[in-house]
Amino acid sequence: MSHVYAEGEECNLTGRPRRTEARFTCGADLSLAVKEEASCEYLVTLSTPLLCTHPAFQPKVRCKG
Numbered sequence: 001m002s003h004v005y006a007e008g009e010e011c012n013l014t015g016r017p018r019r020t021e022a023r024f025t026c027g028a029d030l031s032l033a034v035k036e037e038a039s040c041e042y043l044v045t046l047s048t049p050l051l052c053t054h055p056a057f058q059p060k061v062r063c064k065g
Contacts, residue, residue, distance in 0.1 A: 001025075001056055011040030020044060026052035 001024045008018030020042040027047030035043045051057050 008040075013039045016040070018042070022046070024048075024051060026054075026057045 003022050005020045005022070006017065008020065010016070011018050018040045021044070023043065023045045025045065025047045026049065028049060029047070030049070031045075031047045033043075033045045035045075037043050
């Protein structure tokens with residue numbers, strides 16, 4: 001699951017708004033990673049076992065038909 005924040009402060013390198021994508025994942029341990037993928041474009045990944053039981057993180061059941 002992810003959410004994009006696209007209208008941040010103006011980047012002094014590109015002149016465009018800063019952009020951040022926050023990704024939430026189910027994982028065995030709590031971890032947080034921040035990466036600048038391009039100038040003023042960031043990826044924040046939060047992994048926690050607390051999300052593993054949340055309905056949004058359950059596998060989708062597909063009907064065979």
